[in-house]
Amino acid sequence: MPILVFDLDDTLYPELSYVHSGFRAVAAFLSPLLLVPAEALAAGMIAEEAEQGRGQVFDNVLRQHGRWSKTLVAACLRAYRQHQPELTLFPDAERCLTRFAALPQYLVTDGHKEVQTRKVAALQLAGRVRHAYLTNRYGRHRAKPDPHVFQLICQREGVAPNQVLYVGDNLRKDFVGIKPLGFKTVRILRGNYAHLEADEAHEAHRHIHSLDELTQEFIASLFGQPLDLPA
Ligand SMILES: [Mg+2]
Missing domain, CATH: 1.10.150 (DNA polymerase; domain 1)
Known part of the structure; x- marks a missing residue:
């Protein structure tokens, strides 16, 4: 899975x-x-x-x-x-997390750990993902593109990197460290990096404009295997 x-x-x-x-x-x-x-x-x-x-x-x-x-x-x-922020998920993010609620879902985010913790709380994500990995908790050197917390996810789930998909927006750091290890990567084109282009090493396997494009068929084709969602 x-x-x-x-x-x-x-x-x-x-x-x-x-x-x-x-x-x-x-x-x-x-x-x-x-x-x-x-x-x-x-x-x-x-x-x-x-x-x-x-x-x-x-x-x-x-x-x-x-x-x-x-x-x-x-x-x-x-x-x-x-400050305690008031934040709302993108509507397509809300739909995506719900659509794949039966799959193991995680967050991986860099940045000030207390700030990121408050964001996760404000977005009420704690109950929706198995764990929010704040790379900052493991030391600054574990920030993306370092693959450390992605490897922790593999260990925790008992899977190889080629069973794990990362969706991010930052082509400078989100994909370059994990792609060589076999992780699947999808770049969402929004935010400050949406219009930047990168070399092959920094690019993701696929581009999307909205998380609505992340369908069962899309994931199945990316992994090259049918997606059997648990009932
Ligand atoms: Mg980002």
Whole structure:
């Protein structure tokens, strides 16, 4: 029986929704300090992120109000990372997890482990996957493309890599480490990497635009064997 493994950010839910929810938490924290309504601060951060990315957002909002300090930037980052996000799965992700509920399903995600834990909780995924592997728990060197946690999944399920499918969006790291070991890979074209092209080593076996394309027939053809879903 195939094992389905999913990336989290931009595969199962839109990562930008987490970023915006974090900005709103930071805005609520800064509002009484800067004497500016939280809504206005959040709108400014969201607009800046859209134009220039998120790298300098906290520095810039503090600078604009004449309150920049290293301490306050760090406090903003803390408010961002520690906030309880409100997140929703992509509708096709919701359908896909339900469709294959009879198969063993897992998450593999990089990033700050407490942040990723809060995302998994907000998306109510704990009851829907056998385990959410946060690579960060195993050390930074175990982040993708390192195959370590994928090998843990094989051990746990008692299967070879060629029985495991990984669905991710990041062509820089999601596939290059596990493909040579025999894992099956599918790239979903959404998020920041949707329009990038990669060499053969970094590309996935297949591309999809929506998890609705991940049908029984699709999986059967990828594994070269019929998919017998347990009743
Ligand atoms: Mg991702």
